[in-house]
Amino acid sequence: MKIKKRIFTYKPQPILHPCKALAVIFMFVVLLFxxxxLLAWQGILFTSWQSNWQFLFLMSALLAISIFRDKSQRIKFPFWIQQHLIDPKLALDLKEHALRSSDAVIVDYREVREHWWQGKQQQLLLKLNELEEAKWFSVDLHQVFASTLFLNIHVQLNSALIGQQIWVHYLARTRTIVQLYAHDQLDDFHQMKNYFAMPYTGNIYFEQIPTRLTLDLPYLSEIHAVREEDQPGYLLKLKTSYGQSYRISSQARHFDKLELALSSAIDFIPYRNFKHQPTMQSALLTKRHPQRVTRLLLCIIAISVFIIAFLFKAWFWACVAVGCLYLLYRNIQHYRTSPFIEDPDVNVT
Incomplete structure (x- = not known):
């Protein structure tokens, strides 16, 4: 994922000009109508457009609204349109990819509504390392954690956030947070208790900002257990599908919660043998790739549909097969690409 796509994915763009937005919607309704x-006049949709034009107009309006509907801000257009409807400073931040990064401490939180047509906006009061005074930063806590397929991470504004140390990426002019995560405290995994029920799918709720490792769990592709002479206990070496590595000591606080969070990915037979046989220096614990079933299913469907398309010489089924292959490619690329904004991506000019 390129830096531009990261920013546009993680950053809501609230509309400041609702009348212009409605005009754009109406233009698209007219275009679709x-x-x-034309299709009805040609007899492709209906035999007569005179008796169905009301239905066609209603369907055009619903289609236009559904195309541009956005969960976090109600309506969102392509940026070449959106830039004329949002805060000019935000538009400039987005154009220039004006990212900054810093460590910070959460001092307070609040929800504000700047305009009646907008939903409530979440804000965090942050004390950045390079700033003398704490400042308010806008954020959508659901949006900044919406990078993982098949997993919804929710963090609610609450008093447990106050005092937490985080690393934050934000846009310079508007102080809008694009991405944040807690400093990797690899000696304490108390937050992992929220991960037990569904380690790789579903909804997970956190009272505090999760660490980068917590957010990376769905991307893990290799898990090794190793013993080192200068280390008490043993280490878990975790590697993600895009190359990020972690080294976790078994002496870390609440290490048992990390083990439970990894339960669906670990083969516990070699893990048990490794624990009970001190002479074993290493063991591969990975049971299977978390996306193995999904990718295998997409391959089977694509091959089956291609066979059907060849036997019946139907272009429709051939297009369906190509669509399945595209979904497979997207899945592979998604897990090969880091979901995080890295420091080299930050524009310091």
Whole structure:
């Protein structure tokens, strides 16, 4: 994922000009309605457009709204349109990719509504390392953690956030947080208790900002247990599908919670043998790739549909097969690409 796509994915773009937004929606409704009338006139949709134009107009309006509907801000257009509807400073931040990064401490939190047509906006009062005074930063805590497929991470504004040390990426002019995570405290895994029920799918709720390792669990592809002479106990070496590595000591606090969070990915037979046989210096614990079933299923469907398309010489089924292959490619690329903004991506000019 390129830096531009990261920023646009993680950053909501609230509209400041609702009348202009409605005008854009109406223009798209008219465009879709015109196309529908043309298809109806040609007899592709209906035999007669005169008796169905009301239905076509309603469907055009619903389609236009559904295309541009956005969960976090109600409506969101492509940026070449959106830039004329949002805060000019935010538009400039987005154009220039004006990212900054810093460590910070959460001092306070609040929810504000700047305009009646917008939803409530979350804000964090942060004391940045390079700033003398704490300042308010806008954030959508659901949006900044919405980078993982098949996993929804939710962090609610609450008093447990106050005092937490985090690493934050934000846009310079508007002080809008694009991404944040807690400093990697690899000696304490108390937050992992929220991960037990569904380690790789579903909804997970945190009272505090999760660490980078916590966010990386769905991307883990290799797990090794090793013993080192200068280390008490043993180490778990975790590697993600995009190359990030972690070294976790078994002496870390709440290490048992990390083990439970990894339970669906670990083969516990070699893990048990490794624990009970001190002479074993290492063991591969990975049971299977977390996306193995999904990718295998997509491959089987694509091959089956290709066979059907070849036997019946149907272009429709061939297009369906190509769509399955595209989903497979997207899945592979998603897990090969880091979901995090890295320091080299930050524009310091």
């Amino acid at each position: 015109s196309i529908a009338l």
